[in-house]
Every structure is written in structure tokens, then in C-alpha cells.
Amino acid sequence: MPKCPKCNKEVYFAERVTSLGKDWHRPCLKCEKCGKTLTSGGHAEHEGKPYCNHPCYSAMFGPKGFGRGGAESHTFK
Ligand SMILES: [Zn+2]
Numbered sequence: 001m002p003k004c005p006k007c008n009k010e011v012y013f014a015e016r017v018t019s020l021g022k023d024w025h026r027p028c029l030k031c032e033k034c035g036k037t038l039t040s041g042g043h044a045e046h047e048g049k050p051y052c053n054h055p056c057y058s059a060m061f062g063p064k065g066f067g068r069g070g071a072e073s074h075t076f077k
């Protein structure tokens with residue numbers, strides 16, 4: 001029986017969702033940052049932890065300046 005990488009409990013078939021090559025409980029597969037529920041294959045990953053693509057992953061790990069350029073230009077008055 002596979003163990004959920006989030007809560008370390010066994011995952012039964014009926015509640016299993018496979019993503020990142022691991023088996024998760026459906027409610028356990030959610031964004032590490034904002035807690036949004038994620039769907040298999042429809043999210044990003046960093047160091048084995050799931051994140052939503054937007055806004056969390058792109059805000060934290062996206063290319064530098066992506067989504068921030070506007071904020072920076074407002075900083076310098
Ligand atoms: Zn779990």
C-alpha cells in the first residue's frame with residue numbers, strides 16, 4: 001500500500017490521486033503555500049512538494065522579475 005507523502009498514511013485506491021510520481025490522498029494534494037486543492041498533473045512542484053502554478057509557483061520560483069517588474073518600478077519613486 002503506498003503512503004501519502006503529505007501525511008504518511010496509507011492511501012487506499014478509492015481516495016488515491018497520483019501526481020509527481022507519488023500517490024496522495026485527494027485532500028492532501030494541495031498547494032504548500034496557499035492550500036488550494038490541486039489536480040493531478042495540473043500543478044507545479046518544488047523539491048517534491050506541490051504548489052499551484054499561479055500565483056504561488058510563479059511568484060516564488062518563476063523567472064526573476066516575472067510578476068514583480070511592476071512592483072519594483074513602483075518602489076522607486
Ligand atoms: Zn495524506
Ligand SMILES: [Zn+2]
Binds near residue numbers: 031
Ligand atoms: Zn498556491
